[in-house]
Amino acid sequence: MTPKTDPPVMLLLHHGSVTETDVIGEITGKLKMIQVATGSSSFTLSQRLVFPYLYRTIGSLLDVITIEVDFVKRFGWTRVALLAEDKGSYKEMSKEVETLLRQSGIEIITSIFYRVEQLGQVMEKLKELDARVILHHASGQGSPLCHVFCQAYKYGLFGKKYVWLTLMQNVKDYRNLASSMHQKGKLSCNAEQVVQAAEGQFIIFRADAKHASEVGYEPKRPFTVKDPAEILREMKEQAWYNDDTRRILYQLNYDAIWAAALALNKSLPRLPPRIITNFKYTDLGTVTDALVPEMNRTNFFGASGPVSFSPHGSRMSWLSMEQIRNGTATLFGIYDQKSRNMTLSEKISLLWYIHGGVIPQSGYRTVRTLLVVADELKIAFTVLAVISIVITVVFLLVTIVKWKTQLIQNSWPLMNSVIALGCIFLAVNVILQGSATQLSSTSHIPCNAFVWLFVTGFTLSFGTMLLKMWGVYRLFRYQQDWGLQVELRMLSGVAVLLVIDILMLIIWQLTDPLVVKDRLLPESRDGAKMVRYQTLYRQCHSGSAMGWAIAFIVYKGLLLLVSVCLVWPTWVMSMKRDAGDSSQVGLAMVIIALATVVGVPVGVLVQEEPNVNFGVIAGFTLFAIIATVLLLLIPKLIALKRGEMEPSLWSPLRPYIEELFDDVGDKKPSRAIENGDANTSDNNQGDGSAAQI
Structure with a gap:
């Protein structure tokens, strides 16, 4: 590396091009010799595995x-x-x-x-x-x-x-x-x-x-x-100083000499005296091991400013x-x-x-606006939802307090309680949906909660009413005996529908759960102000959401179709025979079916308008809930006040119904069923006990 007449070198100071620095750096790396360079800021020289002992007073x-x-x-x-x-x-x-x-x-x-x-x-x-x-x-x-x-x-x-x-x-x-x-x-x-x-x-x-x-x-x-400043004055006095060259290049060389000198000076106490007085190339490893920690700790203020080295040996x-x-x-x-x-x-x-x-x-x-449900709309529907829950709780209390009365027993209290529970689920869902557009982008639990509440609430309310009407229909058509066992059998059918819902929801949850996602609407631009206006709306989304939505719509649509075929004849029969609250349940089913048929498609079409979407879905849902509960509750309150056994809001219309649908129903004497015992009576005079359901 040096002529034989030159003394051995402990450390190399070098100023040169990137090519020179690269070649010499590989040599010093193999020799395990410190090299302090000033002339190259090349990216490649920062590779510490290739140039482990290279330090540069010029930054990389x-x-x-x-x-x-x-x-x-x-x-x-x-x-x-x-x-x-x-x-x-x-x-x-x-x-x-x-x-x-x-x-x-x-x-x-x-x-x-x-x-x-x-x-x-x-x-x-x-x-x-x-x-x-x-x-x-x-x-x-x-x-x-x-x-x-x-x-x-x-x-x-x-x-x-x-x-x-x-x-x-x-x-x-x-x-x-x-x-x-x-x-x-x-x-x-x-x-x-x-x-x-x-x-x-x-x-x-x-x-x-x-x-x-x-x-x-x-x-x-x-x-x-x-x-x-003093260093610079001394440099300018030298013959080699050129004003056309940036002074920093001279200062970097000055600082390289000082960095090496300070490291050597601080490492002397750790070097054996023999190496200091009679250094040989075989001692290079020992010298370098002592110098490296001191070079890494370099920290002084030189001609070019503060001098210290990064982990890959370049100047900071x-x-x-x-x-x-x-x-x-x-x-x-x-x-x-x-x-x-x-x-x-x-x-x-x-x-x-x-x-x-x-x-x-x-x-x-970019100016971004997140579409959310207006506070006024959210508050209005929250109040309505709370009112519907209060009405439903009143209905439940009346059912529980008057549980043993003939009036309540004739209306199937267990099934009415399940219907009320489903209505509460739907009302709570409306309250939560009002805040759906303001969900955190990382909060995915509410999205799935909305679906669970809506699906199970619909099944508990509408599904129970459907099976209740099915039971009434079989009673009138087949003159079957009626009692608690039959009511429990109908509730087992509700349980089957609910299990189907839960299984579908669990599979959806495990395979592709809903997550909060922002959707971007078409943007507009203001060229004069250089502003791009973007409107976002936040929704619950999953890759398979459409498939699952279709599955639930088909499934619930079949229930609606069955209800359409079943409600009309059953409703007419119950109207003629004053059968419990069956006529009110039938009317409630018609209202729910109409609300579903109209509300669901409209809600899908206006997804990009949070106010309209929420207003439509929440409006139809609360209308159906309140109508259902009031239809079931008001007749009972009137009847309890009058002391009647089985009141009906439709009593004034019965003569017209009988005349219009004279051919509908069974002319045979009906059975009076009370507490599971079948007692037959002649109803031709109109003063006997009709079947109470």
Whole structure:
């Protein structure tokens, strides 16, 4: 590695290109020798497995991309385009920042790798996609950026609607650079066109202590080797100092020497005296083991600012934030990589002087509105639902308190209690449905609760009424004896229907449960204000919801069809013979059937209108509940007040019904059934006891 006459090397200081640093870094890695480099910020040199002992006082391109994420978030942009020169490091930078931006919820419009001759097509695509904020990664020598601004000028991607941010550009005077390139025939635009396109755009480069002082960033300093201003004065006195070269490049070399010297000095107590006085290459492993912890703990304030190393050995320091004004890069802020703190020397409004002093938008600003059920509507139906529950509870209390009276026994109290329970389930479902549009997007339990309450409530109420009417129909048609056993048999049929419901719901719950999902309605745009209006409505959804809905509709539809065929003849029979509350149950079934046939299709058609959807479904549901309970309750209250055994709201209509449907029903004497005992009496005089159901 060195001539035989040179002394052995404990540690290597190196300034060179990425290729040189790469080759030497692999060699020092195999030799187990510390290498401190200053000239390459290549992405690949951050691979610690390949370059385990490489440290750089210049930051890696891998580390500087965090400024792009913080810059975008600082100004509230939500969509950006990525543009990168088609070369290894810049492509990797673009890929890495894309990942970080997506993790931060930033939309990536497009990510393009380009060659200079393709820039015309690139600009066409950016304009087509309406890209407003463009993050650019390219060589720091400035020529690619001049080509980009030249094409941006030709395609109109500059001015108050556009923001360009380019990383690691070490050129200060873009007017001179563009003029030189144009004169040599390397640039199709003249200097003024490039300067016009670049006006107000942003670039990032390395910063030093002087930069930080200029913007007022003065953090607490660790150990300081020397005042940075004094170091700079001493450098400028040297013959090799060139004002055309960014001073940071000199400062990085100065800090590399100090980083190595400090690490060597602090590791001396852990090195055997023999190695210090007579070092040999066979001792390199011991020296490196002592140096590595000290290099990792490096923390001092040097010529270029604070010096410390990231876990992959690159410099964590400051970045200068510059804006191109009249062709010249002008400092306006400092970014601290370690703390990710951004300090600006000017008011934010001054940065956007070409944008009218207002932060430009990254595209259409989205204003989202979530459609919810109006509070007035929700309160109104909640009150109605509570009233229906109170009425139902009154009905249950009357049934329980007067359980042993003939009036209640003739109306099948067990089945009426089940009907009341189903009505309560449906009313509770209405109350909960009012808040469905305001559910949390992560709360899925209420969605499934709605379905369970509605399905079981419908079966307990309507299913029980259907089987009750079926029992009445069989009594009249077949003159069967009537008692508690028959009522329990009918309730077992309700239990079968309920089991079918529960099995279907469990399978649905286990295979594809309902979840809260936001649906987006067609959006509208205001071009003048650059606002995109989006309207969302929140609903319970699952992939198989439509299939299960069809299954339940078919299943419940069959029950409705049976009820239509059964209710009419049974209702007429019960009207003629004054059979308990069967006529009221029949009328309630007709109301429920009509409410279902009308309400369900209308509710499906207006799903995108929460107020209408809730109003229709809740309105029909509560109407059916209240009508059912009142039809069952009022006749009993009237009868109890009058002291009648079996009152009927339809008594005044009986002569007309008998005349109109004289051929309907059985002319034989009916059976009087009480407490399970069959007693036959002649009903021809009209004063006997009719069958009480």
